[in-house]
Amino acid sequence: MSTAMDDPDVLAEKKDINENMLGGKKVKIIFVLGGPGSGKGTQCSNIVEHFGFIHLSAGELLRAEINSGSENGTMIDTIIKEGKIVPSEITIKLLQEAIIKGGNDKYIIDGFPRNEENRAVFESVQLQTLVTYFQLLQINISPEFVLFFDCSEEEMERRLLGRNQGRSDDNIETIRKRFKVFVESSLPVIEYYESKGMVKKIDATKPAPEVFEDVKAIFAHMA
Ligand SMILES: Nc1ncnc2c1ncn2[C@@H]1O[C@H](COP(=O)(O)OP(=O)(O)O)[C@@H](O)[C@H]1O
Ligand SMILES: Nc1ccn([C@@H]2O[C@H](COP(=O)(O)OP(=O)(O)O)[C@@H](O)[C@H]2O)c(=O)n1
Numbered sequence: 001m002s003t004a005m006d007d008p009d010v011l012a013e014k015k016d017i018n019e020n021m022l023g024g025k026k027v028k029i030i031f032v033l034g035g036p037g038s039g040k041g042t043q044c045s046n047i048v049e050h051f052g053f054i055h056l057s058a059g060e061l062l063r064a065e066i067n068s069g070s071e072n073g074t075m076i077d078t079i080i081k082e083g084k085i086v087p088s089e090i091t092i093k094l095l096q097e098a099i100i101k102g103g104n105d106k107y108i109i110d111g112f113p114r115n116e117e118n119r120a121v122f123e124s125v126q127l128q129t130l131v132t133y134f135q136l137l138q139i140n141i142s143p144e145f146v147l148f149f150d151c152s153e154e155e156m157e158r159r160l161l162g163r164n165q166g167r168s169d170d171n172i173e174t175i176r177k178r179f180k181v182f183v184e185s186s187l188p189v190i191e192y193y194e195s196k197g198m199v200k201k202i203d204a205t206k207p208a209p210e211v212f213e214d215v216k217a218i219f220a221h222m223a
């Protein structure tokens with residue numbers, strides 16, 4: 001019986017993905033979590049520079065989606081301004097597209113999963129991905145580990161108010177809402193990974209170069 005999987009175009013695309021993007025290697029994923037302003041983006045840039053990962057920021061992908069004028073843009077914009085979490089299907093689709101486009105075998109994903117739904121839907125989509133169309137993609141279902149930047153709210157607030165990137169959510173009213181969402185929805189995800197012994201916690205209140213020394217020690221052990 002002939003299926004879509006036998007379509008020559010589909011087969012050619014699968015072959016390209018396998019040969020050009022992944023070289024038969026498993027795709028490794030590390031989640032970088034921490035409150036708003038804890039320094040995720042800053043340290044991810046350092047990790048890219050020193051350890052050859054591709055950095056995907058869920059928040060940046062969502063902001064790019066707003067700016068691209070996509071049909072979901074207005075809805076995403078409203079949710080971000082309220083400090084709430086965008087439906088997982090949208091964020092995961094953007095992440096998956098970026099992973100496939102990235103053509104690398106190691107990714108640091110920053111700001112994701114931000115709630116239990118993010119985590120559960122990502123796992124189920126990865127499972128489907130493995131057994132259906134992208135069976136050659138071998139994306140691991142669970143991250144290698146979770147890097148958690150632990151920082152006080154007082155310090156995070158100071159950093160966000162000084163970030164000056166013109167973000168619609170870096171105002172005191174939205175910042176307070178984001179802190180609440182972090183405590184109520186994101187910390188439980190970190191606790192979940194902690195219960196599995198997968199969290200590497202870093203004191204992120206220190207100056208950025210000192211934080212990177214601790215990050216380096218973790219990644220050096222990985223190599
Ligand atoms: N360790 C640090 N100490 C002081 N300021 C920092 C530190 N790390 C990052 N920053 C600054 O704080 C702001 C938020 O950092 P960012 O990396 O964007 O955090 P996140 O992605 O977690 O929100 C930025 O203006 C950044 O330059
Ligand atoms: N997994 C995610 C990540 C971000 N977001 C949204 O995007 C906003 C900005 O995320 P971000 O990671 O860029 O923010 P920071 O923690 O870097 O300050 C969040 O406050 C959410 O509204 C989301 O809905 N789901």
Ligand SMILES: [Mg+2]
Pocket residue numbers: 040041057059111
């Ligand atoms: Mg960020």
